[in-house]
Amino acid sequence: MPAISREEVAGLAKLARLSVTEAELDTFAGQLDVILQSVARVGEIADAEIPPTSHAVPLTNVFREDVVRPGLTQEQALSGAPKSEDGRFRVPRILGEEA
Amino acid sequence: MTTTDTADLMDYDEVMARFDPVLGLEVHVELHTNTKMFCGCPTAFGAEPNTQVCPTCLGLPGSLPVVNGKGVESAIRIGLALNCEIAQWCRFARKNYFYPDQPKNFQTSQYDEPIAFNGHLDVVLEDGEVFRVEIERAHMEEDTGKSLHVGGATGRIHGADYSLLDYNRAGVPLIEIVTKPVVGAGERAPEIAKAYVGALRDLLRALDVSDVRMDQGSLRCDANVSLMPKGASVFGTRTETKNVNSLRSVERAVRYEMRRHAAILVDGGEIIQETRHFDEATGTTSAGRRKETAEDYRYFPEPDLVPVAPSREWVEQLRTTLPELPWERRKRVQQEWNLSDLELRDLVSAGALDLIASTVDAGAPADEARSWWVSYLAQQANSRGVELDALPITPAQLARVIALIAEGALTNKLARQVVDGVLAGEGEPDEVVAARGLKVVSDDSALIAAVDEALAAQPDVAEKIRGGKVQAAGAVVGAVMKATKGQADAKRVRELVLERCQ
Numbered sequence: 001m002p003a004i005s006r007e008e009v010a011g012l013a014k015l016a017r018l019s020v021t022e023a024e025l026d027t028f029a030g031q032l033d034v035i036l037q038s039v040a041r042v043g044e045i046a047d048a049e050i051p052p053t054s055h056a057v058p059l060t061n062v063f064r065e066d067v068v069r070p071g072l073t074q075e076q077a078l079s080g081a082p083k084s085e086d087g088r089f090r091v092p093r094i095l096g097e098e099a
Numbered sequence: 100m101t102t103t104d105t106a107d108l109m110d111y112d113e114v115m116a117r118f119d120p121v122l123g124l125e126v127h128v129e130l131h132t133n134t135k136m137f138c139g140c141p142t143a144f145g146a147e148p149n150t151q152v153c154p155t156c157l158g159l160p161g162s163l164p165v166v167n168g169k170g171v172e173s174a175i176r177i178g179l180a181l182n183c184e185i186a187q188w189c190r191f192a193r194k195n196y197f198y199p200d201q202p203k204n205f206q207t208s209q210y211d212e213p214i215a216f217n218g219h220l221d222v223v224l225e226d227g228e229v230f231r232v233e234i235e236r237a238h239m240e241e242d243t244g245k246s247l248h249v250g251g252a253t254g255r256i257h258g259a260d261y262s263l264l265d266y267n268r269a270g271v272p273l274i275e276i277v278t279k280p281v282v283g284a285g286e287r288a289p290e291i292a293k294a295y296v297g298a299l300r301d302l303l304r305a306l307d308v309s310d311v312r313m314d315q316g317s318l319r320c321d322a323n324v325s326l327m328p329k330g331a332s333v334f335g336t337r338t339e340t341k342n343v344n345s346l347r348s349v350e351r352a353v354r355y356e357m358r359r360h361a362a363i364l365v366d367g368g369e370i371i372q373e374t375r376h377f378d379e380a381t382g383t384t385s386a387g388r389r390k391e392t393a394e395d396y397r398y399f400p401e402p403d404l405v406p407v408a409p410s411r412e413w414v415e416q417l418r419t420t421l422p423e424l425p426w427e428r429r430k431r432v433q434q435e436w437n438l439s440d441l442e443l444r445d446l447v448s449a450g451a452l453d454l455i456a457s458t459v460d461a462g463a464p465a466d467e468a469r470s471w472w473v474s475y476l477a478q479q480a481n482s483r484g485v486e487l488d489a490l491p492i493t494p495a496q497l498a499r500v501i502a503l504i505a506e507g508a509l510t511n512k513l514a515r516q517v518v519d520g521v522l523a524g525e526g527e528p529d530e531v532v533a534a535r536g537l538k539v540v541s542d543d544s545a546l547i548a549a550v551d552e553a554l555a556a557q558p559d560v561a562e563k564i565r566g567g568k569v570q571a572a573g574a575v576v577g578a579v580m581k582a583t584k585g586q587a588d589a590k591r592v593r594e595l596v597l598e599r600c601q
Contacts, residue, residue: 015197015395054190054400060408063168066132069139071153077266078149080159087148088247088263091199 003036004029109361111286111354114326117365120288120357121334122281123323124232126299128274128309129242129316130173135270136241137164137207137404142272144315148265156270158203163403166191170272171214171407173308174239175417177274178215180302180424181234186214188408191239191401199264200243208275210398213238214407220302222294223426224287225444232295233279244269274308280334288357293350296320300346301425301453313344314489320349324356326364335360336370340384342377352377355384425453432456436465449477450487454494461498471497475515479522492521499528512585513537539588543595546579546587550595553578564600572596 006029013020013028020028046052074087083090114120135142138155154162178185192210218234245268250260276299284291300311300318311318325337338360340352355377360370374387423431429452433443446452451472458468472487476497480487500517503509509517509532520531532538553575554561563571575596576589 017197054402055405057405059405060188062165062405063171064134064139064165066134066167066169067139068134068141069153071138071140071151072157074147074149077152077157085249085263087150088265089149089199089202091262091264093248093250093259093261 002029002033003040004032107362107366108355108358109365111358114357114361115286117329118326118357118361119282119329119331120284120353121325121327121337122278122284122288122292122353123337124278124281124292124295125321125323125339126276126296127242127319127321128177128276128299128303128311129318130170130272130274130308131310131317132167132169132173132272134167136167136170136239136272137270138162140270144310144317146267148267151267152269156202157266158201164207166404166407167272170239171409172417173272173306174214174237174274175409175414176306176420177276177303177308178218178237179414179418180306180421181215181218181220181237181276183215183218183234183237185409185414186212186216186407188212188406189214190406191404192398193401194240195397196395198243198246199262200246201269202244202264202266206240206243207401207404208240208398209238214409220295220298221426222291222298224290224294227440230284230287230291230294232281232291235277235279237274237276240273240275242268242271242273289350289354292322292353293346296349297346298426304453305422305425305428307422312489313346316344319343322349322353322356324353324360325370326357326360335364336372338370338373338375338384340375340377341387344377344379348377348379351382352384355382359384428453428456432459436469446473449473451477454488457494458498458501461495463498463501467501467504468494468497471501471518475518479518490522491524492518496521496528503528503532507588508532508539509537510539510585510588513539537586539586543591546583546592546595547599549579549582549587550575550592550599553582554596554599561600564596569597572600 006025009029009032010020010025013025078084078087078089081089129142130136132142134140135156138153140151140153140156143151155164175185189209189212191207192212193205194208194210195205197204213236215237216235218237220232220234222230222232224230244264244266247263247265248259248261249263278295281288281291281295296318300313303309303311303318309317313319319341320343322340322343323337324340325335327333327335338356340356343349343352356375363370371386375384376387377384429443429447432438432452432455433440438446443452446455446469451469455465455468455472458472459465476490476492477487480490483490497518500509500514500521503517504511504514516535516537517528517531520526520535521528525531525534556578557575560571560574564575572593576592579592579596580587580589
């Protein structure tokens with residue numbers, strides 16, 4: 001039983017706007033399966049005594065004062081954008097979906 | 100596209116004869132903190148595009164988020180006001196998705212560990228009946244940027260050539276409040292949906308955590324609607340209607356979806372689980388995107404933010420900051436002002452009651468406060484075509500104007516000019532008084548000079564007054580008021596006229 005199916009890879013590719021050929025689907029599904037199976041081995045040592053870990057440091061409640069700090073100008077903000085228009089980032093159309 | 104927008108609708112009475120509605124309401128409220136949730140950028144509405152951004156909210160490499168403590172505090176206060184439990188420990192999560200409205204390619208949100216959960220809100224309907232809406236959760240997240248779709252049909256995504264993104268709003272603190280399924284609402288479902296959002300708006304305003312302006316998007320409602328055959332217990336397939344920008348629209352959107360679902364279901368059709376968009380102009384909904392399932396967002400704990408673990412001391416301290424609830428205040432005010440149910444309802448539906456009560460809280464006498472809001476300010480709102488609470492004057496500012504009248508520093512006429520100045524954006528009442536030179540002339544020597552001048556100009560009238568015809572003084576008072584451009588206290592002028600004629 002593979003860790004990820006060919007159909008799941010096709011679904012993810014669609015969401016990520018990647019066009020993938022049938023041959024590539026076979027390749028990627030196989031490769032991703034190897035990666036996921038390897039990572040899944042971590043689960044073999046997890047048990048009730050080892051709680052899931054999301055953070056490496058035991059800190060909580062790190063908060064910032066609600067005080068404005070200087071940010072970027074519009075020009076700076078757009079300086080790295082491949083395309084801009086009217087002070088806004090210009091991006092390709094989003095097909096068939098409502099943001 | 101699925102159905103056309105002129106979908107068949109079932110008569111509402113027939114819907115009720117055959118089906119029970121189930122509602123789920125998701126309300127997003129933008130907090131009016133000074134800064135965004137995870138960076139120090141300002142949050143003001145209406146700035147030039149991409150001028151309130153920084154590397155963090157633009158998702159630039161190497162930037163790291165830090166939580167706005169005020170945002171957490173507001174979230175806890177909202178949770179407490181909604182009778183929720185407050186999490187002992189919770190985390191932020193990444194909600195991954197593929198729209199460009201978040202430059203990071205994910206939204207920082209909370210997933211299975213919301214800061215507040217299991218609450219309720221008792222909603223008072225127009226006839227006084229109380230309906231309890233159970234709250235599933237309230238969680239912290241951030242708003243998205245604003246997209247502008249260019250080309251194709253006006254502003255719609257379909258057929259657009261490209262999109263333009265403004266990230267000023269990306270990262271603004273957002274609290275999402277989600278109800279449990281609302282069952283048993285029956286034919287009052289649309290009304291309950293509206294009343295719930297209205298009660299939530301009043302509550303959030305009383306908490307002073309948000310501007311709660313539906314027209315500006317600082318309060319937004321998504322309405323989930325499904326129908327099940329009468330007597331059934333398994334919920335039908337739901338649709339989620341977005342873009343509902345006013346209380347009236349909440350009611351209309353729910354009613355429309357109930358009638359549309361019913362028509363499809365009795366035809367043997369199937370409801371498609373999807374997002375729908377409400378059109379304010381036509382009162383109809385149209386199909387948006389198909390709902391992605393939860394897995395598609397690939398939620399995982401946000402590694403760049405440490406968990407939030409509010410101490411019980413902090414939570415209890417915040418509980419003491421909760422204001423009097425709006426509906427409790429209404430009940431109290433009704434008793435204190437001796438209002439009939441009808442009078443109370445009129446004030447509430449005019450949107451005046453809370454404003455009056457806030458003005459009273461700011462130190463003004465109740466009758467003065469009431470008179471200003473229901474007459475002069477109501478006229479101003481009417482002529483501007485806005486709701487009373489959208490007028491750019493606060494209860495505190497009005498209370499200051501009323502205090503200036505009580506001190507004798509303003510006449511009623513001058514006070515209206517001061518209010519006009521505040522409404523015109525000229526600043527606080529005292530600033531308007533100073534800038535427009537509207538102080539009452541209370542300097543007696545200046546007034547005496549004006550009185551003497553007026554008496555000299557009307558010697559026959561002066562003679563009458565001296566002869567004991569006190570009522571003749573009115574003409575002189577009028578002349579003095581005219582000469583001082585209404586800035587004198589008429590009562591004092593009258594006293595001076597009589598003194599000078601002795």
